[in-house]
Amino acid sequence: MKGVLNLEDQLSFYMAYHSNKVNILIHSICVPLITFSSFFLLANFKSPLPVFQSSLDAYANLGVLSSAGLAILYILLDPYVGTAVAPIVIGSSMLFTDILENDSYIAKANSVAGVIFVISWIAQFIGHGVFEHRAPALLDNLVQALILAPFFVTYEAVFVLGFRKDLQKRLEVKVADKIKKFKEAKQAKTPVKEKK
Template sequence: MAKPSGGGLLDLEGHYAFYGAYHSNPVNVGIHELFVWPIFLTALLLVHLTAPFAHAAGIGAAVYGAYYFLLDRRAGALAALLCFLCWAGSGALAARLGFSVGWKVVLVAQLFCWTMQFIGHGVFEKRAPALLDNLVQAFLMAPFFVLLEILHTFGGYEPYPGFHDKVSKMIEEARKEWEDKNSKKSS
């Protein structure tokens, strides 16, 4: 599998192409669009319920939001707002539900959302999830990837003109490399 290009931590094209190479089936992409942000929200809820210091969830949400803003200011600003709303919503849920009920909500939501993700990969994508090849990159990029996909699908958004065409070629190359590697293994 081709690794993201040499731009490093702020290489939006490379990160998007890496993640996109694992998400080409439209049903799988739709599943991710529905369930990635709830995973983020309930992860923050878990942090609110269990963190040893009160501001841990806010710091986590701020790091994600700042990172997305650095990757692309326009979509990143929206992603940062979504991170803030997830932080605020998870804090309100934590206060309302308390630990006893809150952790059960987290458990059910996480199990359901992750199960749907794995069904998307196993049944529709027919490829293991990106997190098996790069855990940190997959967890960090997933919310922003699905937001960019939604913005592009419903509004034609691109971080810059030609972005989608460029990363689509990178994704196609990475998928071809993966398919060639798999065909050699099976022969």
């Protein structure tokens, strides 16, 4: 099955932009930091209308809603890994909502989340420029790259732990083919210098 909900298609797209081990390590650290700091910052945007008519209204914010949407997509891509990740994704945004409910922490916590967000993005661009020598996936497909980044990191951990080896082997073949095509296309665009 090809398309949006095809795990192999989605992971191979993103993994083709991340073949250098140092860049993968940078992403393995920075992507979770970006994801969690994003949920934190988005938790500041609450629904102006009561949603649940209860104390749960605080959780009707962009952080919780975006984390729930991401968790649902991950479950649709892979019911097992997605279900394992969903409580972490949604739970973190609910925890951040609770932190933001304490007025004395809001300004400092938002500043810290903002700094983490910016530094993590800079580190990832350095990873691509210095180590990967390839533009980030988000320049080719912003939405796909932003949604897949956390799942990519999750699968890197899954593979390191020795799970889903069959998937890993299939992805390695697909990714190698995509990288080969990228290098061939890049080489075809590079003018050949004449020898004097």
